[in-house]
Amino acid sequence: MRATTRYATAGAMLLAALPAAPVAAAPAAAAAEARQGAGAAETIGTMIAAARARARGIAFGDCPEREMLPASLRCGTFTVPLDYARPLGPQTELAVSRRAATGDAPEHQGALVYHPGGPGAASITFPLLGEWAAWRKTARAYDLVGYAPRGVAPSPALSCRPPGEAAETPNASPEHPSPAEKRARIARARTYADGCLRAAGPALRHYSSLDGARDLEVLRAALGEERLTFMGTDQGAYVGALYATLFPSHVRRMVFDSPPDVRRLGYRSGPARARALESRFEDFLSWIARHDAVYGLGTTPGAVRSRYDRMRDEVARKPAGGTVGPGRLQAAFLGAVAYDDYWAVRAAALSAYAQGDPEPLIAQASPRPYTAKGDENADAVRTAVGCNDGRWPADWRVWDRDHTELARSAPFAAWAEAWATLPCASWPGPRHRPLDVRTGRGGLPPVLILAAERDGVTPYAGAVELRRRLRGSALVTERGAGSHGIGGGENTCVNGHLETYLLTGRVPGTDTGCAPHREPNPVSLHRAVPRGDDGPEHLLRGRAAF
Structure with missing residues (x-):
């Protein structure tokens, strides 16, 4: 019996005893990691951690006073293994924040999770964007969720x-x-x-982007979401791309803003x-x-x-x-x-x-x-x-x-x-x-990529390459501009495509340009x-x- 099949079978048997185990993504994730020489144990460990997180949920409450955050923001934690090959071994708690959707119940589309990249940045304050005009419609439809990736305060800090x-x-x-x-x-x-x-x-x-993608799968489960709606900037976009490669069946909508070039890590x-x-x-x-x-x-x-x-x-x-x-x-x-x-x-x-x-x-x-x-x-x-x-x-x-x-x-x-x-x-x-980031045709729902043509931090070629690798994705380019991270910024054309995608799932043409801000x-x-x-x-x- 091949190692990948053996791990998948063992994992499925173990998870049968766990509530609401997210097993659908296991074959794709195990195969993706196996192609890179990675052990399938991490895939099974992710499934176990996600099942436990789904059963526990997140107890949102008042944010710590030291964070000096408004009452509209609620804070909590979710638990991930330090080593996904040992899912029942040492654990760490990651901080998460949420601002509930402001619209009526029929408008609600679940949670939108944001990863700011860096690496080294947290998005705990991201939900506050719901108060700004450019995000108001999105905030009516989504619970806006931010978190502190492993190692980043207010999670246990490295x-x-x-x-x-x-x-x-x-x-x-x-x-x-x-x-x-x-x-x-x-x-x-x-x-x-x-x-x-x-x-x-x-x-x-x-402390890696690959473990960050696994943490994201655990967060999805802890939030009670069947599929993930996500936006990531810079290295956060790379984490999202890894997630899409490992767990394509768990993707609902994804936005990759100013992604790095996955060929040049x-x-x-x-x-x-x-x-x-x-x-x-x-x-x-x-x-x-x-x-x-x-x-x-x-x-x-x-x-x-x-x-x-x-x-x-x-x-x-x-x-x-x-x-x-x-x-x-x-x-x-x-x-x-x-x-x-x-x-x-x-x-x-x-x-x-x-x-x-x-x-x-x-x-x-x-x-x-x-x-x-x-x-x-x-x-x-x-x-x-x-x-x-x-x-x-x-x-x-x-x-x-x-x-x-x-x-x-x-x-x-x-x-x-x-x-x-x-x-x-x-x-x-x-x-x-590095894991080979790519998906086949029909393997992933339409996803949206945003990039500025003259971005100096993550050169534009990275966005073009990611569009090629994620079949069915669409790229929106801010022509002649170079600020890093353009979604929700000053360009109304870019923001229009972002809002339309998040609210409806529709993407523009494969390559769409916006005039510079x-x-x-x-x-x-x-x-x-x-x-x-x-x-x-x-x-x-x-x-x-x-």
Whole structure:
């Protein structure tokens, strides 16, 4: 008897004694994992965990006071195994939130679960979007559900170093690292990887997108949903794509917003992202140049970049406020490359610095002690999931050669990519082989993919590839735009397709385009406010990983 058949038979016999066991997806899930060399034990373990979760449900109640959430939001937990091959072994509780549908009973379509990606972000506040106009109709039909994936607070949080410990020295060069800086980075990356192992122990290998997809199946069951309605952004979209591959019969509707390229996970993702970030940085510089009357930084992208380079060199010699060196400067501007609603405030800070006033830059780029714990938690999960999801070379010479070459064409982000992922070179966990994401024709209900054509964080090619692999899916493209995560944002055309799909299940043509949303208005220093800090679109965004 083949191993897959043996596990499936044993699992079916065991689950016969459990209430409402979701066995329909077992053959597809077991076959999908078996094709990749994965053990069918994890599939059976997922079935057992889902059956237990369905029997227990989720006891929603008041949210913890420390979360400072409104009464309209209800909170609870559901339980998942740390290791799905040992479903009755050690468990962990994941936090979940829900805002009940506001419409009448005939309008109700169940729960809509959102995963913000990152990795390292939680969607506990996602249900609050139901109060915003762009989501009001959807909120009438759905209970909006957010959760904190494994390792992410307020679920039991992973941390690999003391919060607030400096990740870099203020004068470290992000574009032209010296040999001494490279040696320091290598040592720091090894220390960080070792810290992750000390913190998580044997469970470290189970911080992965594949385990996230299994957790999603348990959440579906705990919510009492026969089939899943889901939206995911960035790595959250990848988790959803894995779910669709493993459990296609449990999919009702799925939205994949700004998905990564499933062909280029792990080390292979870096070069494409660095080049896309470089192109998007050029878009930002061009926008500043078009508004030279406001910022006075130059009338060409080259002139603006020269001004940026001078500022970088100056803070390398003397960090602004003693804390903002070139590394923190670059981190602040990477945010603007990811989301154009930061363009005005970052351009204003650059303009003020050029005129002798460093205070706006210090305010925007300095470390914030009150976010240190959350920042470290997000970094730890991003590192663990990223290292576990793909393959990474262990030889520093490979990293040095490749990123030195990459920096010639994409200097802005090439080394930032290297430093963000370098712990994976000495990662203490196993080197996973990614699951092959794909479905056959008729194997999956119609699903919707959203992407911006010039997204620097998850390059557009990833959305095109996912549409090809998920047969029957439809892709909506925001042409000429580059903000990361576009569903529920500023583009009414994109939002219209999203709302129609969630409410009716209808998808547009296979490839549908929307005109770009309006570019940010240039504003003076005194009026520059980063709308994204508290705007509704940021409830949908995970931490962009660089």
